[in-house]
Amino acid sequence: MQDIADKLGLSKGTVSLVLSGKAKGSRVSEETCRKVKQMAAEMNYQPNEIARSLSTGKSMSIGVVITDISNEFFGNLTFHIQEQAKKYGYTVITSNTNESPEEFYDAVTTLLNKQVDGIILVPVDEGQEVLLKIMKRNLPVVQVDRYYPDIKANYIIIDNYKVSRDVIEVLIRKGLQRIAVVCYDINLNALTDRRQGYIDALDRHGLLDPALIKNINYENQEEEIKRAIIDLKNNPDKVDAIFFCSRRVFITGVKYMHREGIKIPEEMEVVCFDEIDSFSITNMPITYIKQPIRKMGEKAVDILMEQMSGIDEIKECVFEAEIEYSI
Amino acid sequence: MQDIADKLGLSKGTVSLVLSGKAKGSRVSEETCRKVKQMAAEMNYQPNEIARSLSTGKSMSIGVVITDISNEFFGNLTFHIQEQAKKYGYTVITSNTNESPEEFYDAVTTLLNKQVDGIILVPVDEGQEVLLKIMKRNLPVVQVDRYYPDIKANYIIIDNYKVSRDVIEVLIRKGLQRIAVVCYDINLNALTDRRQGYIDALDRHGLLDPALIKNINYENQEEEIKRAIIDLKNNPDKVDAIFFCSRRVFITGVKYMHREGIKIPEEMEVVCFDEIDSFSITNMPITYIKQPIRKMGEKAVDILMEQMSGIDEIKECVFEAEIEYSI
DNA sequence: CTGAAAGCGCTTACAG
DNA sequence: CTGAAAGCGCTTACAG
Numbered sequence: 303m304q305d306i307a308d309k310l311g312l313s314k315g316t317v318s319l320v321l322s323g324k325a326k327g328s329r330v331s332e333e334t335c336r337k338v339k340q341m342a343a344e345m346n347y348q349p350n351e352i353a354r355s356l357s358t359g360k361s362m363s364i365g366v367v368i369t370d371i372s373n374e375f376f377g378n379l380t381f382h383i384q385e386q387a388k389k390y391g392y393t394v395i396t397s398n399t400n401e402s403p404e405e406f407y408d409a410v411t412t413l414l415n416k417q418v419d420g421i422i423l424v425p426v427d428e429g430q431e432v433l434l435k436i437m438k439r440n441l442p443v444v445q446v447d448r449y450y451p452d453i454k455a456n457y458i459i460i461d462n463y464k465v466s467r468d469v470i471e472v473l474i475r476k477g478l479q480r481i482a483v484v485c486y487d488i489n490l491n492a493l494t495d496r497r498q499g500y501i502d503a504l505d506r507h508g509l510l511d512p513a514l515i516k517n518i519n520y521e522n523q524e525e526e527i528k529r530a531i532i533d534l535k536n537n538p539d540k541v542d543a544i545f546f547c548s549r550r551v552f553i554t555g556v557k558y559m560h561r562e563g564i565k566i567p568e569e570m571e572v573v574c575f576d577e578i579d580s581f582s583i584t585n586m587p588i589t590y591i592k593q594p595i596r597k598m599g600e601k602a603v604d605i606l607m608e609q610m611s612g613i614d615e616i617k618e619c620v621f622e623a624e625i626e627y628s629i
Numbered sequence: 630m631q632d633i634a635d636k637l638g639l640s641k642g643t644v645s646l647v648l649s650g651k652a653k654g655s656r657v658s659e660e661t662c663r664k665v666k667q668m669a670a671e672m673n674y675q676p677n678e679i680a681r682s683l684s685t686g687k688s689m690s691i692g693v694v695i696t697d698i699s700n701e702f703f704g705n706l707t708f709h710i711q712e713q714a715k716k717y718g719y720t721v722i723t724s725n726t727n728e729s730p731e732e733f734y735d736a737v738t739t740l741l742n743k744q745v746d747g748i749i750l751v752p753v754d755e756g757q758e759v760l761l762k763i764m765k766r767n768l769p770v771v772q773v774d775r776y777y778p779d780i781k782a783n784y785i786i787i788d789n790y791k792v793s794r795d796v797i798e799v800l801i802r803k804g805l806q807r808i809a810v811v812c813y814d815i816n817l818n819a820l821t822d823r824r825q826g827y828i829d830a831l832d833r834h835g836l837l838d839p840a841l842i843k844n845i846n847y848e849n850q851e852e853e854i855k856r857a858i859i860d861l862k863n864n865p866d867k868v869d870a871i872f873f874c875s876r877r878v879f880i881t882g883v884k885y886m887h888r889e890g891i892k893i894p895e896e897m898e899v900v901c902f903d904e905i906d907s908f909s910i911t912n913m914p915i916t917y918i919k920q921p922i923r924k925m926g927e928k929a930v931d932i933l934m935e936q937m938s939g940i941d942e943i944k945e946c947v948f949e950a951e952i953e954y955s956i
Numbered sequence: 957c958t959g960a961a962a963g964c965g966c967t968t969a970c971a972g
Numbered sequence: 973c974t975g976a977a978a979g980c981g982c983t984t985a986c987a988g
Contacts, residue, residue, distance in 0.1 A: 303966070312975085313976070314966085314976095315968080315974080315975065315976080315977090316973090316975075318967060318968085319967090319968095322966085322967075324968095330973070330974080331973060331974090334973080334974085348738075348741060349965090350742070350964090352744045352964090352965080353683055353965035353966035353967090353980090354965080354967075355679050355966090356677075356680055356683050356964085356965080356980045356981070356982085357967045357968085357979080357980050358966085358980085359980075361679060363722070363743070370708065371698065371707050371708045372704040372708040373704070374701065377699040377704040378699045380698050381698045384698065384725060385725070393724070395720055395721065395722050396711070396721065397711065397715075398708065398712070414675060415675055415676050415678045416690070417677060552910075553906065553910055554909070556909065556910045560912035580907050580910075582880060582883065583879075583883045583908075584912075585887035630982070631981085639958080639959085640959045640960070641960095641981090641982085641983095642958080642959065642983080643957090643958060643959075657957070657958080658957060658958090661958085676981090676982080677980090677981050677982070678982095679980090680981035680982035680983090681981080681983075683965070683980085684963080684983045684984085685983065
């Protein structure tokens with residue numbers, strides 16, 4: 303900027319005005335404006351956003367903290383967040399927690415120090431302090447996919463309870479009676495709600511059987527899911543269907559169903575929470591629950607932008623998920 | 630920092646020294662050091678990395694420009710890049726090109742203005758200028774997955790030609806003769822090499838038949854893949870196998886194979902370029918090509934760091950991919 | 957061992 | 973319509 307100003311015999315301030323687009327109105331003459339722009343192009347001027355950020359106090363970037371970017375659900379979510387942020391002129395810094403509270407803390411601390419203008423995050427078990435730290439700084443933040451019920455903060459989720467209950471109702475209406483659930487034992491509402499929806503639906507029809515509820519430890523999932531499948535296969539009363547509470551559990555579960563020679567859907571039907579883009583590589587029918595990922599990602603950004611512009615009413619968004627069929 | 634200095638009757642400079650970890654040696658007394666740290670903790674001091682960046686000229690962040698973060702391959706790649714960057718204390722800003730040269734240009738321009746210390750990118754067709762722009766700035770950059778052959782720059786790829794030729798050889802050795810290929814018609818070496826590997830292997834055995842080469846237009850892929858499958862099914866000489874040159878093509882292709890009632894592997898075998906984490910939801914055998922994604926991502930970061938530290942020898946890394954079986 | 961000062965590249969009141 | 977100056981929060985020679 304100084305160089306441009308020198309060449310043109312202008313001041314740095316004037317150059318700044320036109321290059322940052324604040325030259326409208328009668329502030330700077332058309333003539334000057336034109337000359338500055340031309341010279342900037344000639345000298346191949348590129349603005350330094352870091353300097354601008356320090357000066358304005360806005361970094362024009364937002365932080366996104368998710369479990370794991372290589373997971374299809376979060377990959378999709380991040381994609382839509384990024385595309386939406388781009389529309390507002392914002393850039394996105396992502397980081398992974400791998401469900402660890404330490405990594406969660408580190409990720410957020412780094413983002414805060416980088417002076418992001420807002421944060422979208424997927425809460426981690428035992429990570430309440432981290433969310434509070436952001437809020438104490440008065441920085442806009444929105445939780446996605448899960449939320450801490452004890453903290454009054456923005457969140458966007460789907461109605462996990464309702465859609466889980468509904469999908470089980472659908473199976474019951476089809477005549478299936480013995481329905482199992484395979485779910486992580488993690489203490490997060492997204493998961494507990496899914497399990498509870500299942501329980502209530504079956505209970506209402508007097509079909510609940512505790513032996514059909516399989517809770518899986520996250521660390522040791524492969525082994526535990528395998529055992530759950532074998533167990534369900536060997537249940538003296540034939541099991542009609544299995545409701546898998548998340549993508550990974552479904553994939554592993556179905557793998558072992560194949561290994562055990564369980565015919566899908568003839569012997570057992572399957573339900574998957576979340577869509578998998580490669581459902582079509584198998585030709586068996588899968589009932590699945592589809593979250594409105596795009597809407598969720600876009601909404602998260604919209605809320606963030608609203609809050610950045612000063613509105614600080616807390617938003618608690620609950621979207622509806624849909625029940626769909628792969629074939 | 631000023632506040633801490635004031636409270637302690639020290640200068641800002643001294644505080645900066647200890648808080649940025651440059652107080653080693655005899656530079657600052659142990660006593661002062663201790664007091665500063667304690668006060669910083671008490672006052673809950675959080676460094677402003679933006680200010681530091683402006684001062685040091687290093688942003689401690691790198692840019693990653695990929696096709697689409699919601700794609701499993703790029704999601705995995707990005708994950709490993711992020712984890713590796715974290716080890717070096719770097720943060721990652723990602724953006725998607727959706728294969729568009731305009732978005733590619735915009736993404737890189739934004740990153741440059743944000744003063745990233747280096748860029749890892751997946752080249753886009755017709756995007757040479759963008760890469761040159763980065764290099765003109767003397768900013769470290771490494772291409773991943775593909776590269777522009779006319780530009781002397783770092784890249785990390787796998788030997789697409791060799792592994793494609795090898796996988797076809799494997800099929801031939803198994804006794805399969807009529808092998809088809811379904812591949813995008815995009816003019817990028819990753820894709821053209823795969824097709825050429827296929828062609829050369831078959832040619833060597835006198836098994837090449839142009840009717841079995843199906844080039845797919847990216848924009849209209851669903852329809853074109855469908856037509857290709859029907860066409861192959863109706864080929865008067867039975868087709869024994871199909872080599873799908875990428876993940877998406879495979880998923881769509883297999884979908885239509887199921888729709889057309891083609892039995893896999895009894896009637897036709899299938900080969901997929903790239904691993905899909907949900908292969909196991911189907912119980913048919915799939916031959917696939919597995920890229921060392923983790924090594925590629927880590928290496929990309931390593932090279933970037935090397936170049937940032939002044940080494941500017943150009944690295945052209947070619948990794949080997951492996952042939953694997955889903956069952 | 958510590959302080960005073962300049963500088964990183966911008967923006968933005970304030971004067972004129 | 974334009975300029976001079978202060979300031980954003982750090983770092984880093986340079987003195988002492």
